[in-house]
Amino acid sequence: MSLPDQQGRSSTAINGDDMIITYIGGGSRQWVPKFVQDMALSTLDGEVRLYDVNYESAQLNARFGNWVEIECETNGTWSYEAVEDLETALAGADVVITSTQFDPAETFVHDLDIPQAYGIHGAVSATIGPGGIMRAMRTIPLYRTFAATIREQCPDAWVFNFTNPVHFVTRALYDEYPEINAVGLCHEVMGTRFYLAHLAEEHLGVDATHDDITLNVKGINHFTWVDEAYCKGIDLWPLLEGYLDSEQANRVFTPTDLEDESVFVDNQQVTWELFRRFGLFPAAGDRHLVEYANWFLHGGEDTLNRWGIKRTGSDYRAKHWTPTDSKQTTDVKAWLDGEKAFELEPTHEVFADVLEALAGGDPFTTNVNMINTGQVSDIEQGAIVETNALVRANEIRPLSTGGFPRQIRSIIATHVDTIETVIDASRTGDVDEAFKGVLIDPQVRTLSPQDSRDMFAELVAAETSYLSEWELEASEVLAGSPEYE
Numbered sequence: 001m002s003l004p005d006q007q008g009r010s011s012t013a014i015n016g017d018d019m020i021i022t023y024i025g026g027g028s029r030q031w032v033p034k035f036v037q038d039m040a041l042s043t044l045d046g047e048v049r050l051y052d053v054n055y056e057s058a059q060l061n062a063r064f065g066n067w068v069e070i071e072c073e074t075n076g077t078w079s080y081e082a083v084e085d086l087e088t089a090l091a092g093a094d095v096v097i098t099s100t101q102f103d104p105a106e107t108f109v110h111d112l113d114i115p116q117a118y119g120i121h122g123a124v125s126a127t128i129g130p131g132g133i134m135r136a137m138r139t140i141p142l143y144r145t146f147a148a149t150i151r152e153q154c155p156d157a158w159v160f161n162f163t164n165p166v167h168f169v170t171r172a173l174y175d176e177y178p179e180i181n182a183v184g185l186c187h188e189v190m191g192t193r194f195y196l197a198h199l200a201e202e203h204l205g206v207d208a209t210h211d212d213i214t215l216n217v218k219g220i221n222h223f224t225w226v227d228e229a230y231c232k233g234i235d236l237w238p239l240l241e242g243y244l245d246s247e248q249a250n251r252v253f254t255p256t257d258l259e260d261e262s263v264f265v266d267n268q269q270v271t272w273e274l275f276r277r278f279g280l281f282p283a284a285g286d287r288h289l290v291e292y293a294n295w296f297l298h299g300g301e302d303t304l305n306r307w308g309i310k311r312t313g314s315d316y317r318a319k320h321w322t323p324t325d326s327k328q329t330t331d332v333k334a335w336l337d338g339e340k341a342f343e344l345e346p347t348h349e350v351f352a353d354v355l356e357a358l359a360g361g362d363p364f365t366t367n368v369n370m371i372n373t374g375q376v377s378d379i380e381q382g383a384i385v386e387t388n389a390l391v392r393a394n395e396i397r398p399l400s401t402g403g404f405p406r407q408i409r410s411i412i413a414t415h416v417d418t419i420e421t422v423i424d425a426s427r428t429g430d431v432d433e434a435f436k437g438v439l440i441d442p443q444v445r446t447l448s449p450q451d452s453r454d455m456f457a458e459l460v461a462a463e464t465s466y467l468s469e470w471e472l473e474a475s476e477v478l479a480g481s482p483e484y485e
Helices: 031-041 055-071 086-090 108-117 129-153 166-176 188-204 237-243 269-278 286-292 301-306 314-319 332-336 351-358 406-426 431-439 449-462
Strands: 019-024 045-051 077-083 095-098 158-161 181-184 213-220 223-231 364-371 384-392 395-398
Touching: 019 086, 031 055, 031 077, 031 351, 045 055, 045 086, 055 077, 055 332, 086 129, 095 129, 108 129, 108 314, 108 449, 129 166, 129 406, 129 431, 129 449, 158 166, 158 351, 166 181, 166 364, 166 384, 166 406, 181 384, 188 213, 188 223, 188 237, 213 406, 223 237, 223 286, 223 406, 269 286, 286 406, 351 364, 351 384, 351 395, 364 395, 406 431, 431 449
Parallel strands: 019 045, 019 095, 045 077, 095 158, 158 181
Antiparallel strands: 181 364, 213 223, 213 384, 364 384, 384 395
């Protein structure tokens, strides 16, 4: 793949007073309601086209978006429309959002439960490891279609991907359309900024918010690291190093301690242990970090619990697909029908700020996932890396971050090799080539050769209906396992 000559710059300027945004995955139960609120509070105006295979869900979200414009005191002026056809939805768009997900009851359940039966206890199984790779294999062909259609209908659009696994999916967009202006966004680093602001307040007496924290961020999605941290110009490194010996950075948890906690609880014990061992501060939630630093997975849920992590079980995934049963997804209909009070408030996502800066507003710096053209000096160029970037009128420019200590670089390089192997395989739908990427994943390396093959075959067999773009019947790997039927 040739690298973009000038990464992150569109040939067409965005008009902040008349913007066209296409939302692929516009029936989303979680992200669209957040997006509507942030757009209403922004200084931008325009129209939003909501595209989703579940057209009725997109219609419901369009109704909600227009309702917010009427019922609430907004800054921006937006109209929302559900669109059934992808080409029509994308025609002439200035901005494209991709945020899609297959039914977790039919996919995530397998991603979590099948590897667990082989002794792999993924904490989330949505980013890396066998579950994350399967999610990528389901998703990549669809995103190749999106990228090809963007090339035809709105080639200069800014494309923002929120779909996990962010690095696989964003890489697929670039692989299909190398000139695409694609950016992967994730809020994990934001959580680190909130945490460091809290530490600065508590231990330095500084009145701080997450906006006061400045970090040098580098890594790959959900495995990002920091080697510089400041709060209002104050170097936080002495505080972090001194905190290593504190009781709070050396806690041991039991299953009982976590009984009433959410699966999203972050006790930062893995964060502090990795900082203690490698000298850089991790900037992602512990539940994601352990899937890369997979020695925290050995011993199953007991080990995860000891480090303050509550595993995301398949029962949770299935349940929280239904808004009425979930605190994670949003029941928009309850707001519209007056069964639940609605309050317009910011979500702390950066997307609206990014759009305002691209449209000529105040420049700012935030973390993004983009093609590596040298911003991370010792990670393969062409891979998707996560670093800070300067966002300003018509440009998102990744900032140079330097490299890594050998040990961290080794872990990242292995995962980049897995991602690139699966991306290569997806061009032709070669299942056996994709299996090579599975084999080199550190979680899978804990298995015997036959168990590796059988686990992969069982995952594929369970999700065949979602893998129609892969040449399953031509696979020697699948044919050699009794688990593939």
